[in-house]
Amino acid sequence: xxxxxxxxxxxxxxxxxxxxxxxxxxxxxxxxxxxxxxxxxxxxxxxxxxxxxxxxxxxxxxxxxxxxxxxxxxxxxxxxxxxxxxxxxxxxxxxxxxxxxxxxxxxxxxxxxxxxxxxxxxxxxxxxxxxxxxxxxxxxxxxxxxxxxxxxxxxxxxxxxxxxxxxxxxxxxxxxxxxxxxxxxxxxxxxxxxxxxxxxxxxxxxxxxxxxxxxxxxxxxxxxxxxxxxxxxxxxxxxxxxxxxxxxxxxxxxxxxxxxxxxxxxxxxxxxxxxxxxxxxxxxxxxxxxxxxxxxxxxxxxxxxxxxxxxxxxxxxxxxxxxxxxxxxxxxxxxxxxxxxxxxxxxxxxxxxxxxxxxxxxxxxxxxxxxxxxxxxxxxxxxxxxxxxxxxxxxxxxxxxxxxxxxxxxxxxxxxxxxxxxxxxxxxxxxxxxxxxxxxxxxxxxxxxxxxxxxxxxxxxxxxxxxxxxxxxxxxxxxxxxxxxxxxxxxxxxxxxxxxxxxxxxxxxxxxxxxxxxxxxxxxxxxxxxxxxxxxxxxxxxxxxxxxxxxxxxxxxxxxxxxxxxxxxxxxxxxxxxxxxxxxxxxxxxxxxxxxxxxxxxxxxxxxxxxxxxxxxxxxxxxxxxxxxxxxxxxxxxxxxxxxxxxxxxxxxxxxxxxxxxxxxxxxxxxxxxxxxxxxxxxxxxxxxxxxxxxxxxxxxxxxxxxxxxxxxxxxxxxxxxxxxxxxxxxxxxxxxxx
Amino acid sequence: xxxxxxxxxxxxxxxxxxxxxxxxxxxxxxxxxxxxxxxxxxxxxxxxxxxxxxxxxxxxxxxxxxxxxxxxxxxxxxxxxxxxxxxxxxxxxxxxxxxxxxxxxxxxxxxxxxxxxxxxxxxxxxxxxxxxxxxxxxxxxxxxxxxxxxxxxxxxxxxxxxxxxxxxxxxxxxxxxxxxxxxxxxxxxxxxxxxxxxxxxxxxxxxxxxxxxxxxxxxxxxxxxxxx
Numbered sequence: 001x002x003x004x005x006x007x008x009x010x011x012x013x014x015x016x017x018x019x020x021x022x023x024x025x026x027x028x029x030x031x032x033x034x035x036x037x038x039x040x041x042x043x044x045x046x047x048x049x050x051x052x053x054x055x056x057x058x059x060x061x062x063x064x065x066x067x068x069x070x071x072x073x074x075x076x077x078x079x080x081x082x083x084x085x086x087x088x089x090x091x092x093x094x095x096x097x098x099x100x101x102x103x104x105x106x107x108x109x110x111x112x113x114x115x116x117x118x119x120x121x122x123x124x125x126x127x128x129x130x131x132x133x134x135x136x137x138x139x140x141x142x143x144x145x146x147x148x149x150x151x152x153x154x155x156x157x158x159x160x161x162x163x164x165x166x167x168x169x170x171x172x173x174x175x176x177x178x179x180x181x182x183x184x185x186x187x188x189x190x191x192x193x194x195x196x197x198x199x200x201x202x203x204x205x206x207x208x209x210x211x212x213x214x215x216x217x218x219x220x221x222x223x224x225x226x227x228x229x230x231x232x233x234x235x236x237x238x239x240x241x242x243x244x245x246x247x248x249x250x251x252x253x254x255x256x257x258x259x260x261x262x263x264x265x266x267x268x269x270x271x272x273x274x275x276x277x278x279x280x281x282x283x284x285x286x287x288x289x290x291x292x293x294x295x296x297x298x299x300x301x302x303x304x305x306x307x308x309x310x311x312x313x314x315x316x317x318x319x320x321x322x323x324x325x326x327x328x329x330x331x332x333x334x335x336x337x338x339x340x341x342x343x344x345x346x347x348x349x350x351x352x353x354x355x356x357x358x359x360x361x362x363x364x365x366x367x368x369x370x371x372x373x374x375x376x377x378x379x380x381x382x383x384x385x386x387x388x389x390x391x392x393x394x395x396x397x398x399x400x401x402x403x404x405x406x407x408x409x410x411x412x413x414x415x416x417x418x419x420x421x422x423x424x425x426x427x428x429x430x431x432x433x434x435x436x437x438x439x440x441x442x443x444x445x446x447x448x449x450x451x452x453x454x455x456x457x458x459x460x461x462x463x464x465x466x467x468x469x470x471x472x473x474x475x476x477x478x479x480x481x482x483x484x485x486x487x488x489x490x491x492x493x494x495x496x497x498x499x500x501x502x503x504x505x506x507x508x509x510x511x512x513x514x515x516x517x518x519x520x521x522x523x524x525x526x527x528x529x530x531x532x533x534x535x536x537x538x539x540x541x542x543x544x545x546x547x548x549x550x551x552x553x554x555x556x557x558x559x560x561x562x563x564x565x566x567x568x569x570x571x572x573x574x575x576x577x578x579x580x581x582x583x584x585x586x587x588x589x590x591x592x593x594x595x596x597x598x599x600x601x602x603x604x605x606x607x608x609x610x611x612x613x614x615x616x617x618x619x620x621x622x623x624x625x626x627x628x629x630x631x632x633x634x635x636x637x638x639x640x641x642x643x644x645x646x647x648x649x650x651x652x653x654x655x656x657x658x659x660x661x662x663x664x665x666x667x668x669x670x671x672x673x674x675x676x677x678x679x680x681x682x683x684x685x686x687x688x689x690x691x692x693x694x695x696x697x698x699x700x701x702x703x704x705x706x707x708x709x710x711x712x713x714x715x716x717x718x719x720x721x722x723x724x725x726x727x728x729x730x731x732x733x734x735x736x737x738x739x
Numbered sequence: 740x741x742x743x744x745x746x747x748x749x750x751x752x753x754x755x756x757x758x759x760x761x762x763x764x765x766x767x768x769x770x771x772x773x774x775x776x777x778x779x780x781x782x783x784x785x786x787x788x789x790x791x792x793x794x795x796x797x798x799x800x801x802x803x804x805x806x807x808x809x810x811x812x813x814x815x816x817x818x819x820x821x822x823x824x825x826x827x828x829x830x831x832x833x834x835x836x837x838x839x840x841x842x843x844x845x846x847x848x849x850x851x852x853x854x855x856x857x858x859x860x861x862x863x864x865x866x867x868x869x870x871x872x873x874x875x876x877x878x879x880x881x882x883x884x885x886x887x888x889x890x891x892x893x894x895x896x897x898x899x900x901x902x903x904x905x906x907x908x909x910x911x912x913x914x915x916x917x918x919x920x921x922x923x924x925x926x927x928x929x930x931x932x933x934x935x936x937x938x939x940x941x942x943x944x945x946x947x948x949x950x951x952x953x954x955x956x957x958x959x960x961x962x963x964x965x966x967x
Contacts, residue, residue, distance in 0.1 A: 155849075161789060244790070245749050246793075424851055428758060431950045
C-alpha cells in the first residue's frame with residue numbers, strides 16, 4: 001500500500017501524514033496522497049511563509065478585493081473602473097526548460113487576471129540570470145537560459161496580444177543554475193464585473209473548458225517546491241507546454257461568458273490543476289464539488305485519476321454555471337472552438353469527491369485540503385548587521401573607465417535587445433516606451449493612465465534584507481513618481497532559498513518585515529503575489545530577491561514625464577543630497593568584484609518629501625525630464641538621461657560634494673535622489689519651491705547640444721563622449737547574445 | 740466610410756484597428772466574425788494583425804480557409820478596397836490576393852520598433868494623402884515579416900508601380916541597415932495590380948495618436964477616405 005518511501009517521495013513528512021489520516025479518519029489512497037502533496041506544497045499552501053505574509057498591509061480605501069481572497073487583488077482606479085494585477089514566478093520550470101518555462105509563466109499570470117473578470121492590458125517581467133559574459137560553459141548556459149526565457153515570454157505575450165511594456169533584468173553569479181522569472185500582468189474591469197472563484201449554488205453544473213488534459217506538468221507545484229539539483233533535468237516532464245493561441249480563445253470566451261451573466265464562479269487551473277481548482281472553489285463557496293474524471297477532455301489515453309488530477313496542462317478553466325444556463329454557455333465555447341465538458345456538480349456535503357465512472361477515486365473534505373495545510377514557523381538564524389565598509393581598503397578607480405565599465409555591465413546596459421522582442425505597442429497604450437524609469441500605459445477602455453515598475457536590488461537584500469526590501473518599495477515608488485504618477489498598490493514576488501535553512505528563513509522574515517513597513521509608509525497595500533522558495537543550485541542559495549511590482553496612476557496626460565533630457569540649455573537639478581554611501585553598490589561589484597558593506601540607508605521622510613516634490617513640480621508643468629539615481633549612482637543616471645532618448649544630448653555638471661573621493665561622489669547609491677531638467681527660466685522658481693518644501697536640491701549643471709558628458713568634482717574634471725557611451729551601453733547585451 | 744475589421748481566432752489587433760478608425764472623422768468601423776459570410780454595408784475591409792489560428796502551419800495559411808475569406812475575395816474582385824496589416828498581409832498573400840510571401844525575419848527574432856517607411860508612389864488608393872518620397876514613421880511588430888518574391892514577380896511589381904512602401908533610414912535611403920527583417924528590396928507594403936488590395940507589415944493603427952509618438956499612420960486611412 002502506501003509505504004513510507006512513497007510518502008517521502010511525495011514530499012509529505014510523517015507529521016503531515018498523520019494530519020492527513022486525522023482529516024480522513026483513514027489512510028489516504030495513492031491518488032489522495034498525490035492530491036495532498038500538491039495542495040500542501042509550498043507553492044500552493046505557503047506553509048512556510050504564510051505566518052510571515054500576514055504581516056503585509058492588505059487593506060485600504062481603494063482595495064476592492066484583498067490579497068489571498070481570490071486569484072488576484074483588485075484596486076479601485078476611479079470612475080467605476082478597477083485594476084487586477086499580480087506577479088508570479090516560474091523559476092524552476094525556466095531553469096530546466098527556459099522557453100516553455102517562461103512562456104507558461106506568462107500564460108499562468110494572464111489567466112489569474114482574466115479569471116477575475118478583468119481584461120488583461122499589459123504585462124511586465126523581472127528576470128535574473130547568472131553572468132552572461134565570457135566563454136565559460138557556465139556563461140554559455142546562462143546565455144542559453146536568457147535567450148530562451150526572453151523568447152518564451154515574447155512568444156506567449158506577442159501571440160496572445162498583451163503588450164509586455166517593461167520590467168528589469170539583472171545578471172549575477174548567485175542566479176547561475178537558478179534563474180528567476182517573475183512575470184506580472186495587469187487587467188482592468190468595471191467594479192460590477194469582479195468575478196469570484198467560489199463554487200456557489202447547490203446543484204449548479206461544473207464545466208471544464210480549454211485545452212485537453214495531458215500528462216505534462218505532472219505535479220509541477222511539488223517540483224517547484226524543491227531545490228534544483230543535478231538531477232532536476234529529469235523533472236522536465238514537470239514543465240508544461242504552453243499554447244498562447246488556445247489561451248487567447250479562452251480569454252475571449254471567458255470574458256464573453258462572464259459578461260453573459262451565466263457564471264456563478266470561475267477558477268483557472270494553474271498550479272495543481274484540476275485538484276486545486278475543485279477544492280479551492282468548494283472551499284471558497286462553503287460547498288462540495290463532485291467531478292467525474294471520465295468526463296474530462298483528455299489528449300492521451302489510459303490516464304489514471306492520479307495523473308488527471310495532478311496534471312498541470314495549460315489553458316484550462318473550471319466554470320460553475322448557473323443551472324438552466326448551460327446551453328448559453330455551450331454556445332459561447334463552441335463559438336470559440338474550445339473543448340469543454342460538463343464534468344460535475346456543486347453539492348452541499350463539503351467534500352471534494354472525484355469519481356472515475358462508478359468508483360470513487362478521491363473523497364476529501366475540501367476546506368481542510370485547501371485551507372488547513374500545516375503552517376510552519378521555521379527557525380530563523382540570529383540577525384547580524386553587515387560589516388561596515390572600510391573605504392580605505394578600496395582603491396579609488398579611474399572614474400572615466402569606471403563609468404564605461406558600469407554602463408557595459410549587463411545589469412545596467414540598455415535592455416533594448418530584450419524589449420525589441422516583446423510587442424510592447426499592441427493595445428495602443430505604450431505612451432512611454434520601455435527604457436524609462438517606469439512604463440506608462442494608456443488604458444483605452446477605462447480612459448486611465450497607469451504607471452508601473454518592477455524593482456529589487458538583490459545586492460542590498462543580500463547585505464541587509466530588511467533595508468533592501470524597504471528600498472525596493474521606495475525605488476518602485478520613486479520610479480513611479482518620476483513619471484508623474486501617484487503609487488496605488490503593489491504585488492510582490494518573494495524569491496528565496498530553502499526555508500529550512502535558518503539563514504534563509506531569516507532573510508525571508510527580514511525582507512517581509514521590511515516590505516510591510518515600507519508599504520505602510522508609502523500607502524501602497526499589497527494586493528497579492530507569490531512566494532518562491534528553494535531557489536538553490538548546487539552552488540548555494542540565490543541572493544534574497546523580494547521583487548515588487550508597483551502600479552500608480554497619472555491623473556492628467558500632461559503629467560506624463562520621461563527620464564531623458566529634452567532640450568539643450570535646460571538646467572539640471574539634483575533633488576536630494578549628493579550622498580556618500582558606497583556599500584553594496586554596483587561600483588563595488590562591477591569594478592572591485594565585491595558585494596560588501598551595508599546598503600544605503602533609507603530615510604522615509606526624506607524619500608516621501610523628494611517624491612512628493614517631484615510630483616508637485618511635474619503637475620506645475622515645470623519638469624522636462626525626471627530620472628532617479630539607482631545602480632551606478634549619479635554618474636550613471638546622468639549618462640542615461642543624456643542618451644536614452646531618441647537623440648543624444650550632452651550635459652555639463654559640477655558637483656560640490658561631501659567626499660574627497662571621485663568614486664564616492666560619482667557612483668554612490670545613496671537613496672532619495674532624482675535628477676530633473678527644467679527650462680533655464682524656471683530653474684530659480686523650481687529651486688525656491690523645493691526650498692520652501694524643505695527638500696534639499698541644487699542646480700548641478702546644464703543640458704548641452706554636444707554629445708559630451710562633462711562632470712567636475714573633487715577639483716578634477718572628467719569628460720566622456722556620449723556616442724562612445726551609447727555604443728557601449730546600447731549594444732553590450734546584443735553583442736553578448738550574438739545579434 | 741464604413742470599415743469591416745475581420746476577427747479570426749487569434750486576431751489581436753482587431754480592437755486597435757476599430758479604435759483607431761472610429762477616431763478618424765468620416766470613418767467608422769465594426770467587427771466581422773470569421774464565420775460570417777457577408778460584407779454587405781461595408782465600404783472597405785481591414786484584415787488586422789495578430790496570430791490567426793496561432794500561426795500554426797504557416798502564418799495566414801489556415802485563415803484563408805475561413806468562411807469570410809470567400810466574401811473578401813468577391814469584395815476585392817468587385818474593386819472594393821481591402822487592407823491587410825501584418826498578419827492580415829500574410830493572410831492576403833496566402834489567399835492569393837497579393838503576390839509573394841512573408842517569411843521569418845532575418846536574425847530570427849521578433850522585432851517591435853518604430854521604423855522609417857518611404858512612400859514610393861502617392862498615386863494610389865492607399866497613399867494619396869502622402870507624397871512620393873515622404874518618410875512615414877510607423878511601428879512594426881512581427882517575427883515573420885521578411886517579404887519574399889521571385890525575381891520575375893519583383894520586376895512586375897516595380898514595373899506596375901505596386902510597391903507603395905519601403906523600409907528606409909531617416910534620410911530616406913532604402914539601405915540594408917534600414918531593412919529590419921531582410922525583405923526583398925526593402926519592401927514593407929504593396930498593392931495588387933488592380934490597385935484596390937494593399938498589404939503592409941507596419942501597423943498604421945498604432946500611429947494615429949500623438950500620445951503614441953506618431954500620427955503618420957493616419958495618412959494610410961485618410962487616403963482611402965479621400966478616394967472613396
